[in-house]
Amino acid sequence: MKTKLSIALVALCALLFTACEHRGYPDGLPEFEHYYYAGFIPWNNDTVTVEREETELIKLPVQFHCEYIRTYDVQVRYFLKTSGIDHPAREGVDFEIVDRNGNKIPAASAGVYEITFPQARKGYDTIYVKPLAVNATDTRVIRIELCEGDNINASESESRINHVTKDYTVATFTQAYCRPLKFN
Numbered sequence: 001m002k003t004k005l006s007i008a009l010v011a012l013c014a015l016l017f018t019a020c021e022h023r024g025y026p027d028g029l030p031e032f033e034h035y036y037y038a039g040f041i042p043w044n045n046d047t048v049t050v051e052r053e054e055t056e057l058i059k060l061p062v063q064f065h066c067e068y069i070r071t072y073d074v075q076v077r078y079f080l081k082t083s084g085i086d087h088p089a090r091e092g093v094d095f096e097i098v099d100r101n102g103n104k105i106p107a108a109s110a111g112v113y114e115i116t117f118p119q120a121r122k123g124y125d126t127i128y129v130k131p132l133a134v135n136a137t138d139t140r141v142i143r144i145e146l147c148e149g150d151n152i153n154a155s156e157s158e159s160r161i162n163h164v165t166k167d168y169t170v171a172t173f174t175q176a177y178c179r180p181l182k183f184n
């Protein structure tokens with residue numbers, strides 16, 4: 001019994017004298033004060049396969065990360081990309097980008113759409129894709145990405161940029177920036 005009590009006492013003393021070092025980090029760096037992140041849920045870059053006869057809306061959830069409420073709204077962009085794809089899926093032929101009711105939404109520019117997070121509040125929203133059930137014989141693919149560039153690189157933060165304005169920057173994560181859609 002004495003041995004168990006002695007071991008417990010030594011462990012407790014060791015625990016009390018072991019602590020994280022306090023380095024006095026500042027609350028925040030000005031360059032990251034208005035820097036936000038977005039990523040696909042589930043947290044991966046896995047392909048979503050869509051059968052040709054499928055007509056139900058495809059839901060691609062997006063998570064927006066922010067710890068503060070701001071006076072401005074933040075737009076998270078998503079990009080339709082076909083570079084390097086032999087048989088790309090075509091917007092308006094194979095699929096449409098729509099709202100939750102299935103109504104086509106306008107692009108911010110060619111192949112670029114936006115989700116708005118009011119007051120930069122953290123949360124979730126969804127990208128909706130409507131398959132058009134085309135009778136094509138080949139498999140077609142489109143990548144929906146949350147980064148602007150074509151060559152994302154884990155070590156280069158510039159390659160993960162989603163959107164930059166005078167008020168804020170939105171970036172993405174290498175683990176959850178791309179959602180390829182494969183139409184079989």
